[in-house]
Amino acid sequence: MKSIVRRLKNLLKTVLISGNPWYQYKYQDCSKFWQRFPFNLEVVNLGSSSAFYGFDYSNLPVKAANWAMRPQSFPQDLAILKTYCSYLRPRAIILIALGPYSSCFKNYKDIELEKYYTVLHPGIFENFSMEKCEAVFRIKNSPYRYAARQMLLNGFKMFIVRLLRRHIPAELLDKQPMNAVQLEADSKHWIDGWKKQFNITDMDAFLPEHIVEGRKKRIVVLKEMIAFCKEREFQPVIVLPPVTDYLSSKFSETFRNNYIYSFLEEAGVLDIPFLNYLDDKRFKDPTLYFNSFFLNRTGAGLFSKVVLEDIKNR
Incomplete structure (x- = not known):
């Protein structure tokens, strides 16, 4: 009987939860914080999507945790660090993962940051709203009810179509599903998306004024993170x-000088170890990725091992 109930529950989870965007982009990221971590962690990483997929310590002899979420910028990095620093041992290593456009400022939409209500201390959450917090926790505590309501609102047929057509969760991929033509197209898609997201016309031109102003805000938070x-x-x-x-x-x-290296120089953090793997030959094999940008689980395991070894050998 228990076996039948367990199977039915797993089926409901697959139909109602795994197939909807809320589970994929909120529940999945947050669940590691809901379950908490062991104390005396030796290594943690912050960061956004590239770090979320890029670090995997599961096969390494180290007490470590991946604290990256999607999306996550410096303000969220700092808030996560402040909330969970009690889980770290003295002298713990904090990996601050950058992306190519980490120096660019972006105001995320409220809906993109809702999940942080479930993982941050209220005193740290910027522009905290008790009403919003209660609404988010109602969804967190009743995901099946929320998913069923979403299915009814969107129409059962469309929900099933979307479920059947959904991409395989990237974090479950162990290989590179793209060929060379697809990888090239995917890389162009990322570039076009970033240019649109940050309102950049020419990646090699002088920094636009809005990027310069946004960078100042990023520098303040990065400095605060280092000081913390x-x-x-x-x-x-x-x-x-x-x-x-x-x-x-x-x-x-x-581009690298304008958007990455000069940013670190202006932030005055050159005394902090900087490990740059953007062109590292150890990670040139495309089979270590599941698209043109993100490492797959094999690549993440290798990358995490290399990072820790490089830190140890500095």
Whole structure:
């Protein structure tokens, strides 16, 4: 009887939960924080999507945790660090993962940040709203009811079609599903998306004024993050994860200087170890990724091992 109930529950989870965007982009990211972590963690990483997929410590002899979420910018990095720093041991290593456009400021929509209500201390949550918090927890505590309501609102047929056509969750991929033509197209898709997201016309031109102004805000938060680590005797390390050649070839030296290296220089964090893997030959094999940007589980395991070894050997 228990076996039948368990199977029915798993079936409901597949139909009602795994197939809808809320589970994929909220529940899945947050569940690691809901379950909490062991104390005395030796290594944690912050960051957004590239770090979410890029770090996997499961097969390494280290007490570590991946604290990246999607999306997650410096303000959320800092808030996560402040909320969960009690889980860290003295001298813990804090990997601050960058993306190619981490220096660019973006105001996320409220709906994109709703999930942070379930993982952050209310005193740390910027513009905290008790009404919004209660609404988010109603969804968190009754995901099946929420999913069923969503299915009714969108229409059963459309829900099933979307379920059947959904992409395989990227974090479950163990190989590269794209061929060379698809990887090239995917890399162009990322570039076009970033240019639209941050309102950039020419990636090699001087920084637009809105990027310059946004960078100032990013610098303030990055400095605060570094100061927070130092005050508590943690060891911050800035990491730039690898990408495929298809994508890295589209980041000219001018772009890298304007958007990455000069940002770190202006932030005054050059005394912090900076591990740059953007063109690292150890990660050029496209089979280590599941698209042109994100490492798959094999790649993430290798990358995490290399990062920890490189830190140890510095």
